[in-house]
Amino acid sequence: MTDIPLWVSIVAILLLLVLSGFFSGSETALTAASRARMHALEKSGNKRAIIVARLIEYRERLIGALLLGNNLVNILASALATSLFLRNFGEVGVAYATLVMTLLVLIFSEVLPKTWAIANADKFALNVAPIVRVLVIVFSPVVAAIEVIVRLVLRIFGLKIDESAAVLSAHDELRGTLDLQHKEGGLVKADKDRIGGLLDLAELEVSDVMVHRTKLFALNADLPPAKLVEEVLSNPFTRIPLWRDDPDNMVGMLHAKDVLRAIATIKGDMEKFELEKVMSPLWFVPDTTSLQNQLNAFLKRKAHFALVVDEYGEVMGLVTLEDILEEIVGEIADEHDIELPGLKPQADGSVIVEGSVPIRDLNRASDWNLPDDEATTIAGLVIHEAKMIPEERQIFTFHGFRFTVLSREKNRITRLRMMALTPLQDTQKTAK
Known part of the structure; x- marks a missing residue:
């Protein structure tokens, strides 16, 4: 080492510090990069975004390669600095080398590059991805061996690492992002509620949003035609269930438009009004059906209305397409509605x-x-x-x-x- 010129040692140490900063910044940027944004860029054909997505997919191998490279250059830089200070200051040079290298590594190889990377994570990740990919490939055998050793040591202490286990589900991550964006002012409450309502569809059941049977408006199918039509036209509901003999015995549904068409056809002569020709069959759904499944069923059947029954087949209430949509967009009010009645x-x-x-x-x-x-x-x-x-x-x-x-x-x-x-x-x- 004594044959190495002073300036060569200094240049080598500075170069190694730059490489250390590269490894530190790359690690921070690639772990902090937005997976959603990278996915969007990947779909648009951005080749570097494709590389970033692949690196993030194998996160453990990525971090292992970057840590390996970072430690190699840091240890080499410290060894060169120690040798340099020993030649110039003797035994006390070890203390000087430790102090100087700690400050240089901390400032220029850790704090500075990581601060830069976290402030521009996506851009930084896209720029370093091609180089990091090569390093991951080169260091892959060594990193794989290190992973095996680490898992064996952890297993000795009773710890098992499951690579496929997710700390948070996709829904939980989205909810956390929504809450954070709303807290920081990047998302207004109305938008947060809409997106949150969409996420809730898979967790809620129709029994959570249905109109309970105690508030269910239904008509007796045995009413005189004139009275029945009068009741249909005098209430604000478009679809009305019908019962016969007993309020729990639902037999069909009337749609206000169908009633109006029938009246127009018979030119207002209620003696000719035939309920059976106007009445539609009812659709019964279990109370445990998720809102997501029920929404899909409504769209598939092109229906807007269903009666909810419990495990014994008893009618519990009714659910409409509007009830489910309101879980996403909030209360849908028209000229007949009161904003959150009650x-x-x-x-x-x-x-x-x-x-x-x-x-x-x-x-x-x-x-x-x-x-x-x-x-x-x-x-x-x-x-x-x-x-x-x-x-x-x-x-x-x-x-x-x-x-x-x-x-x-x-x-x-x-x-x-x-x-x-x-x-x-x-x-x-x-x-x-």
Whole structure:
């Protein structure tokens, strides 16, 4: 080493520091690069994006090759620096070499390139990908051997690494991204709710969004034709289920347009109105059907309306295409609708809400975060948390709200007053 000129050693050390910075920056950029953006560029034919996607796909091999290269150049640079300082300062040169190389590696080979890479991750990754691919191929045998050794050592300590195991599902990653973008101001609440609603379709069942049988508008098929037509035309619903003999015995469905066409055909002579020719067959779906499957079924059958039945075949309610779409885009109101019916804000800051209002609608309308895992309606949430059917004027406190039961019919809570608690108040569940 003593034969190596001083300037050669300095140039070699600087070159090795640059290579170390390259390895550090490449590792940061390739692990931080947006997989979604790379996928979009890959589809558009960007060759470097294709390379990045392949490198990210084999992330463990990629990181192993970069760490191997980084350690090689860092150790070599430190050895050269130690030799250089020993020649010029004697034994104390080891301490000088350690101090100087620590500072140089930390600043120029770690912090600086990684800061640069994280600030321009996608661009940096695209630029270094062709070179990194070659390095991964060259170092592949050594990295593979290192992986085997690492797994064997971990197995000795009872740890097993599953390469195929994902820490988060794709849905969880998307939800995390949505929340982060909304928090940072990159995504407005309405857009966050729409995308989140789309992700929820696979997790929700039709029973979560259906109109319950207690609110189901249906007509007796045995009504006189004139009265039946009058009822059809006087209500805001386009599709109306029909029952016969017993309200639970659903026999068909009337579409308002079909009724109008029939009336036009018979020129208003109700004596000639034949219900059987106008009535359509009903479609029954299980209450456990996911919204995603039901949406696909609606689109496939070109239908908008289905009755929901439980495991015993009893009618529980009805679900429409609009109900499912509202889970994505929010409440769809027309001239006959009230924006979130059953919710009345009060002057004192409280809210009077009907017990049958769905929790999801409340959360979306008021930007709350009430849990809807164990109950669908706000009344169901109160009963679930209270572990009883409350009496009128009884008060409960949980999930950051004070709930006052205003009215109850038999075993159903029909109206509640909700008041948000201040952060200083206890949000644990209590009952008075």
